[in-house]
Amino acid sequence: MNPFFANPTTDPSELYRLRDGIFAVDLLTTAIVEFDVITKLAAAPGDLAAVCAMLGTARRPTDVMLTLLAANDLITKAGEKFYVSERGREHLMTGSQWCVRDYFASLQDRPVARDMARVLRTGKPANWSSADDLDNWHDAMEDENFAREFTAAMDCRGLVLAQSLAAAVAGDLSSSSRMLDIGGGSGVYACGLVHACPGLTASVLEKPPIDAIAREAIAGRGFADRVEVQVGDMLSDPLPAGFDVHLFSNVLHDWDIPEVEVLLAQSSRALPSGGTLLVHEAFLNESKTGPLPVAEYSAILMHSTQGRCYGQGEIRSFLDAADFDTVRYQDTTADRGVFIARKR
Template identity: 50%
Template sequence: MAAVEDAPDPTGLYRIRDGAYAADLLIAAVAEFDLFTRLAEHGPGTVADVRAALGLAERPADVLFTLCAAHGLVDRDLDAGDVVAVTDLGRSHLAAGSPLDLRAYYRSLAERPAVAEFAHVLRTDEQAAWASATATSASAQDADWSGRLGDVAFAERITAAMDARGAYLAPRLAAAVADVPLRAVLDVGGSSGVYAAALLDARPGARGTVVERSPVDVAARTLIEARGHGDRLDVVTGDMFGEPLPGGHDVHLFSQVLHDWDRPRVEHLLRASFEALEPGGRLLDHDTHVVADKRGPLPVAEYSALLMHSTPGKCWSVAELAEIAEGVGFVDVEHRPTVADRGVLLARKPPRRADRP
């Protein structure tokens, strides 16, 4: 087997998994809402106006229009007040009246279960079951993604999935922030701790803490010990929404956490981070980020469809996260690409006035 650093690039494999729901979202837009006919007949309009006309909720509509813009089906202009207009591609093939109308072709797949799920999410902003699970067991009765983490078997499966994803991503994150001083890292909602472990590998004198809820904390401890980091990376059982974050850390890491939550809870987490982080410390948000103008990139827009379907979150744009971070007090916000459509948003908590040069 090839060494990790010499392994083939798996980005395409990440995209297959992460984009699994994107086609169903587009089918729902065509089959359930006839979105592109609406845009073709009424001309450019704000996302808010289109939402009102079609009965769409705010968060899922935002994800939908980012996906459509990334596919070149609409033009989206945030600077003009978030105005969307159908493109020639959308008008020619997904709107009524065109000789090349493909709507019937798309509607032939309208009975796919996820299409109906997306129609409901788009109208209500109520998340669907993770992986479209059906309530065939007691644990699946609570099919909500976050609620199911209370089930030991589901928590172990999700933690193993996140650990597998991180094997390739974590070293690349560590390389992207190699210049960031780090004495003690707090990995908030860190699952298996794979990302914190990679940061520690590059800094032999540093230590770390993973904050995780039960029973994910048990799986995290097992994986951290198996990886050989038990002496430098501990696990604290806690609720990142219900309890203050532990103090004593100069770096806070959120790795693919914020995308699971709505704006109020993202604001809560970043405010909690700002309050607990040592002055002068750094916030690292490692995730799949939509670009500031919300026109892509396409693989991130496709992943956002999955998140919108099954969680209260989405792939947040760089501009949205910068606004939230600065709003709670962070400064010096920047974004760096890593690998496999991921990147890291960095921000700094200002030092105490007495510490400033």
């Protein structure tokens, strides 16, 4: 038993939720105050494209905003169309006697709320809040200090999540032998999976300087004989051959739909027929109206990355388009889950 992969006795999910939901109130404030979305939507219900046109906002962040409003029961969704709910109408529509829009207005100049307005208008991510002097999260990851701090954050989170992922998929990997952990960070998920699957070895694909950080972390946990690290760019280099399992853990949600399609096409080209693809992160429900913790998490991804949380239906259709059959979806822990898919 490797001491790093022992389960805690208490559940950390609420702690994860506090951290992951930190930007949600800023997004709600901006939506309600600056864009007055509830008043406008009450007058003109519409689908995502119509809301973007009405507000002058970009599709990706508007999608995240509408999901967050729906998850808070401020709007409802029927088919593809959004309507203001009774709760939204009473408490956030200008003119209602119980309207608390001005209560939120007292928060509208918080720096992240200002960022949210810019992200909504431009579609481009804002700076990572602890790296204001660095252009954006992906560029910031080329800075050694930022990369270490960020990779450490992903790594400690992964100690619990990796075990839950491994428990969910170990049965599916019983005859698999080599896994490529694409954008694998510190390698904590690769280590957790090989720990749970005795027949499996893994390779973590990362960009510099994270590759060196991963090598240290993997050796420090005693997995250097079963988990290697290779340098590559998952978007522009062909993925290496010779693997029968691919893992994208918390990777797709960093990217907008065109890059997600590129990543899945890359995986599809490199995996043999019958190969297994695992997509692990936090997913929205089919209608993208919740669950609330994932809708809140999507706000930080929208703000700081080029991505957002995807709905389960969206992932199924991306997988299908990339020549994968979805075998199943399974919840893991702390609002995360995994899609298990097979290359056709």
